[in-house]
Amino acid sequence: MNNVIDFINVNRDRYLEELKALLAIPSISALPAHAGDVKRCAEWCADEMRRIGLQNVKLIDTPGNPVVYGDWLGASGAPTILFYGHYDVQPVDPLELWESPPFEATVRDGEIYARGSADDKGQVFMHFKAVEAHMKQNGKLPVNIKFIIEGEEEVGSAHLDDFIRSHKSELAADVVVISDSGMFARGVPSICYGLRGLVYFQIDLRGSSTDLHSGSFGGALVNPGMALAQMLAQMKDRGGRIKIPGFYDDVVELKEEERQAWATLPYNEKKYKKDFGIPKLFGETGFTTLERTWARPTFEVNGLLSGFTGEGAKTVLPALAMAKVSMRLVPNQDPDKIAALFEAYVNDIAPKSVEVKVTRMHGGKPWMASYDNPFIQAAGRAIEKGFGRKPVFTREGGSIPVVSTFQEELGLPSVLFGVGLPDENAHAPNEKLDVSNFHNGIIASAVLYDEIART
Ligand code: BES
Ligand code: MN
Ligand code: MN
Numbered sequence: 001m002n003n004v005i006d007f008i009n010v011n012r013d014r015y016l017e018e019l020k021a022l023l024a025i026p027s028i029s030a031l032p033a034h035a036g037d038v039k040r041c042a043e044w045c046a047d048e049m050r051r052i053g054l055q056n057v058k059l060i061d062t063p064g065n066p067v068v069y070g071d072w073l074g075a076s077g078a079p080t081i082l083f084y085g086h087y088d089v090q091p092v093d094p095l096e097l098w099e100s101p102p103f104e105a106t107v108r109d110g111e112i113y114a115r116g117s118a119d120d121k122g123q124v125f126m127h128f129k130a131v132e133a134h135m136k137q138n139g140k141l142p143v144n145i146k147f148i149i150e151g152e153e154e155v156g157s158a159h160l161d162d163f164i165r166s167h168k169s170e171l172a173a174d175v176v177v178i179s180d181s182g183m184f185a186r187g188v189p190s191i192c193y194g195l196r197g198l199v200y201f202q203i204d205l206r207g208s209s210t211d212l213h214s215g216s217f218g219g220a221l222v223n224p225g226m227a228l229a230q231m232l233a234q235m236k237d238r239g240g241r242i243k244i245p246g247f248y249d250d251v252v253e254l255k256e257e258e259r260q261a262w263a264t265l266p267y268n269e270k271k272y273k274k275d276f277g278i279p280k281l282f283g284e285t286g287f288t289t290l291e292r293t294w295a296r297p298t299f300e301v302n303g304l305l306s307g308f309t310g311e312g313a314k315t316v317l318p319a320l321a322m323a324k325v326s327m328r329l330v331p332n333q334d335p336d337k338i339a340a341l342f343e344a345y346v347n348d349i350a351p352k353s354v355e356v357k358v359t360r361m362h363g364g365k366p367w368m369a370s371y372d373n374p375f376i377q378a379a380g381r382a383i384e385k386g387f388g389r390k391p392v393f394t395r396e397g398g399s400i401p402v403v404s405t406f407q408e409e410l411g412l413p414s415v416l417f418g419v420g421l422p423d424e425n426a427h428a429p430n431e432k433l434d435v436s437n438f439h440n441g442i443i444a445s446a447v448l449y450d451e452i453a454r455t
Helices: 002-010 012-023 032-051 121-138 160-166 224-233 256-263 269-275 289-294 335-349 374-387 402-410 435-453
Strands: 055-060 067-072 080-086 106-108 111-113 144-150 175-178 190-195 197-206 298-306 320-329 355-364 392-396 414-416 432-434
Touching: 002 012, 002 121, 002 435, 012 032, 012 111, 012 121, 012 435, 032 055, 032 067, 032 121, 032 144, 080 121, 080 402, 111 435, 121 144, 121 435, 160 402, 175 402, 175 435, 190 374, 190 414, 197 224, 197 335, 224 298, 224 320, 256 289, 289 392, 320 335, 335 355, 374 414, 374 435, 402 414, 432 435
Parallel strands: 080 144, 080 175, 175 414, 190 392
Antiparallel strands: 055 067, 067 144, 106 111, 111 432, 197 320, 197 355, 298 320
């Protein structure tokens, strides 16, 4: 193992240069104009996977973007890892807020800035380099490994569940490894054992067939902007509790031992507020910030649009109002069931004087693992070797829809070992990845394969 770690240390600078090439491809899955780049990125990953010594590398078509597959199955008798990651990235707007171009990776103050650096190209690349180091030094891996890198995670992984169901035997493994989450804080590596789920909707209200003069018509009909605001105001009470009837029925309450463990984490509320410019925190009464974001469901407005929003003033009564809203879910809330409850509630509270259209968008199930499984223990040892410190156990507020599918369809536990930092601007301008976390992550990944081989 030491020769593998030496190799990684010697090749530090080369890894950054290679990662820059991957980060240069604008593989934005949400924007049809980038379909060619998404395809090109899949091909780049496939080429890289061949270069590092994986076999059977291919793009597997789906009705959407291809899944990149590659494996190395030469460790007979050893366990098999199914590695999952995504090569697609979020859009970059607002572009003017980026300090360097999003697809020209730039290193500043020990961070590499680019869209996809943390989420998720940089973290996938750690594993490519970990495999390469084993192959270059030993000509083999200590475990069997199958890589699937998808291109639709940031738009909800719509075709991935079918892909998994239709490739069950090819994907057979002992454990899933994913690096698509965060570290608890700088210097505090972590293993994530829970993710929230998601249901996402667009609500459209129409009050008239066209915008109207707000003097001539104001007062005669419902203003859809106002109606939407009133509807949204009925989603939560003043204590931050969601008012959709039945919403909390299946929520698994936090265990006392989790609450106690989380209370010991080095979390600094003052710094959190300062880092993100938050005047005062707000959330569900009776829970701490970590509990609110990791273990409690929430309802959020993701976007709002109605009427005149340009410079100056315009006296208009808008015909339309639109909101994008989503709910983060926790075990054992079911997205389909929550979606039905939400739709019923919207129809119930919508004034009869507007036309309402509710459109369901993407989502996924919540997930939680028991953290005494042997693979998680193996990851703990690997992380300690890479980062010089034992990891803490966390849950996260974000969602990776496929993790529950791995459990349900393939019966596989997942180990989530992520190296992103909370302030690394995933999905926002100036996304970045700490270069030393990237480097230590390569070492930890290489050691992880070794540790899993021994479970
Ligand atoms: N890597 C994130 C998920 C994540 C975020 C895990 C923070 C742990 C901490 C992933 O790429 C993501 O952004 N997922 C989306 C899923 C959605 C599009 C269905 C999310 O959470 O919004
Ligand atoms: Mn991600
Ligand atoms: Mn993401």
